[in-house]
Amino acid sequence: MNKQQNNSLFFRIFSSKILFIIFLIILVYLSMSIYREVRQRLEIKKEISDLKREINNLSNENNQLSDLINYFETEEYIESVSREKLGYKKPGEKIIIVTEGNPDYRSDIQAESSREEEGGSNIKLWWNYFFHNSS
Numbered sequence: 001m002n003k004q005q006n007n008s009l010f011f012r013i014f015s016s017k018i019l020f021i022i023f024l025i026i027l028v029y030l031s032m033s034i035y036r037e038v039r040q041r042l043e044i045k046k047e048i049s050d051l052k053r054e055i056n057n058l059s060n061e062n063n064q065l066s067d068l069i070n071y072f073e074t075e076e077y078i079e080s081v082s083r084e085k086l087g088y089k090k091p092g093e094k095i096i097i098v099t100e101g102n103p104d105y106r107s108d109i110q111a112e113s114s115r116e117e118e119g120g121s122n123i124k125l126w127w128n129y130f131f132h133n134s135s
Helices: 002-014 017-072 075-086 105-119 122-131
Strands: none
Touching: none
């Protein structure tokens, strides 16, 4: 009988509504805690992957910039810049300047030379225009 009483007491305690509600509250609390923990871990993993991607991008950019710096320090680059920007040339070289723009460059030169033949230089033509032109 004593064992039966213990069983029934145990059964009554675990079958009570109050214990069920307490158990349910504990279960909900634990579930919410686990959810927050999982969500936080996922956010941290995402942030870590974003940072790794950024590290890779910055590393690639750094490599490109160091390659560019190495190129700027070569004799080949220094020579090309001094030729382009400063007009340097090697002994015995001839420099040819090609102008872009008016395709009738030769005709402009010819017109200017014909004007010089007719009345002199451009300055003389302006002088005549302002001071000797009676019309």
